[in-house]
Amino acid sequence: MLFFQLQKDHTIPLYEQLYIGIKNAITNNQLAVGVRLPSKRELADFFNISQTTVELAYSQLLAEGYIISKPRVGYFVEEIDSLPYRQSDIANKEIKKTTETLEYKIDFSSAKIDEDAFPFTIWRKYAKDVLDRPFKHLLQTGERQGEHALRIEIANYLHQSRGIECDPEQIVIGSGTEQLLPMILKILDTNSQLAFENPGYSPIPRHQLGQLAIPISVDTDGIVVEQLQKTNANVVYITPSHQFPTGAVLSANRRTQLLNWAAKAPDRFIIEDDYDSEFRYIGKPIPALRGLDVNDRVIYLSTFTKSLMPSLRVAFFVLPPTLVQRYQEHFNYYSSTVPRFEQHILAKFMKDGHFAKHLNRMRKIYRKKHDKCIEVFSNHYPQITISGDSAGTNILVAFRHEKSERELQQVARQNGIHILPLSNYYLTEQHYSKRTFLLGFGNLQLHDIEPNIHQLMEIWEISKKLI
Ligand SMILES: Cc1ncc(COP(=O)(O)O)c(C=O)c1O
Incomplete structure (x- = not known):
């Protein structure tokens, strides 16, 4: 009648194995509604376990409504309208991701902080x-x-x-x-x-x-x-x-x-x-x-x-x-x-006093990165206008281009570079002549800034002034 086995050396306690086995038999209709379950003693003998273990399993099934107890008669399978729950096999499934977490080679996100400088x-x-x-x-x-x-x-x-x-x-x-x-x-x-x-x-x-x-x-x-x-x-x-x-x-x-x-x-x-x-x-x-x-x-x-x-x-x-x-x-x-x-x-x-010290230290680190960005643009890309450069961990770069901001963002993304256009931050449709992007430098290594900017400019086909 009960087609499962109990494993004595398993990490799941015996009473729980018994409870799961009977519950599955009920939900899979192997045990029909109204069927009388074996008495505690019969089941204990059958599985060679103690009656207390059977009692624990039966009380759990009783508490969850899978069985009912008729005094001095025995335990019976109860009618269940809908299954209280189904054993999940989530751990074995390939879960479809609900959010996109792309790994970028270069990340010009303005929201990133310098990970290496954290105390x-x-x-x-x-x-x-x-x-x-x-x-x-x-x-x-x-x-x-x-x-x-x-x-x-x-x-x-x-x-x-x-x-x-x-x-x-x-x-x-x-x-x-x-x-x-x-x-x-x-x-x-x-x-x-x-x-x-x-x-x-x-x-x-x-x-x-x-x-x-x-x-x-x-x-x-x-x-x-x-x-x-x-x-x-x-x-x-x-x-x-x-x-x-x-x-x-x-x-x-x-x-x-x-x-x-x-x-x-x-x-x-x-x-x-x-x-x-x-x-x-x-x-x-x-x-x-x-x-x-x-x-x-x-x-x-x-x-x-x-x-x-x-x-x-x-x-x-x-x-x-x-x-x-x-x-x-x-x-x-x-x-x-x-x-x-x-x-x-x-x-x-x-x-x-560590917060004040941390701010002072980070100000110096970010200042160096900020100055490096400005230097690269003014030395090599004078055709690009820089603004928003008095504070924070990003600057704005604006330039003329035949491609739209969306297209440029897409080209960057295809080349493993993350960068966001200004149009992302407008509440209303806007028309402005120059393509404008937020170039964040927070989590870029100082020595990577120049090659990273050149790489971006190259894929956007923005020519370099040779000095
Ligand atoms: C102006 C401004 N305020 C606040 C935040 C985010 O703040 P929090 O991380 O506390 O939600 C951002 C993030 O980009 C921001 O641009």
Whole structure:
């Protein structure tokens, strides 16, 4: 009746083997509904196992509804409407990948950081310290807004480096800009009319933005505030210190215009995304707009994605004091999305001055790479216009070409090179005369930059000036 065997030396316990065997016999209709199963003693004798083992298997089958027990009569196969579950053979299957993960020979992505320069030894030391008994309380749920220790360090950093005065109570930590922006919008009002820089970065997928997003042009002075003033937007998302992706810095005049625009109605707010402002190569650091905000209209947003690593998934926003209460009302059910251990590793790393040191070191490394890119283009490709080169880990290169940006991107891809066109960052269809690409240098080796650029130019058939 039961056509399976039990293996005594198998890693799967006997009772579980028995349970699986009977369950399979039921789901495969080898045991029909209503059939009486052998008594515990009969089955124990049959398989030469203990009655306790049979009892364990039967109670599991009972609990899952495969069999029923009739007192003093026995166990019977139960009718099952649909199979509770099917044994999976996922491990043996070739799984079809849902995302494309291409390996590139050369990666000019602007989102990459220098992997070789990461301070693994120091990070590991803090990780080891924290992942130990004295920190066992971190196994429990932490504060909703993020760990207080980390919020203190972020407040200190903002004061010293970005000219922002804030209390840790105004800071909310989360796992990335994409996760935090919807929270901010909920705090402000779900019906907000949202304006975005065009071109710009959108933490909400473009197809979900739909009618929500009001595109506002960007020029060399940053977002065009006159255009914003003519719309019905009440919230604007901007990158004033280093406009993404053009690299423009919001001019002093536009800053004042923008703050005045926000002050005109109680529901107007500016979301300042300070991404990529840490690495500046020309002039002094650009102070955050939030530092000028006397009317509590700027929500400051930043991330450790570029300054430390994208995989850390730690970002944060700073609310004006007037919005803290609203945050608490809306999110009193919400747990922090960043693991507590990671938060404490980062807090200790910052407290002991390693974050500031790391930024200084990375600024020097990225400056060298940045200067190398500029040098290669000015020495060999003077026909190419460079812009957005005052900060960050990418520059913009623009040139005339008979092929479209898409075609050029495709040619690069076929040759194992990853590079993204400016058109990727527009919310609306745009027509501009020069082909423009974001050339990221974050994770390129310094000595590879020149040959990598030549290789790209060669496949795009852009001639080299011979010097
Ligand atoms: C302007 C801007 N902000 C934020 C991010 C990403 O931030 P996070 O990794 O915290 O989601 C990007 C990524 O390209 C960006 O361009």
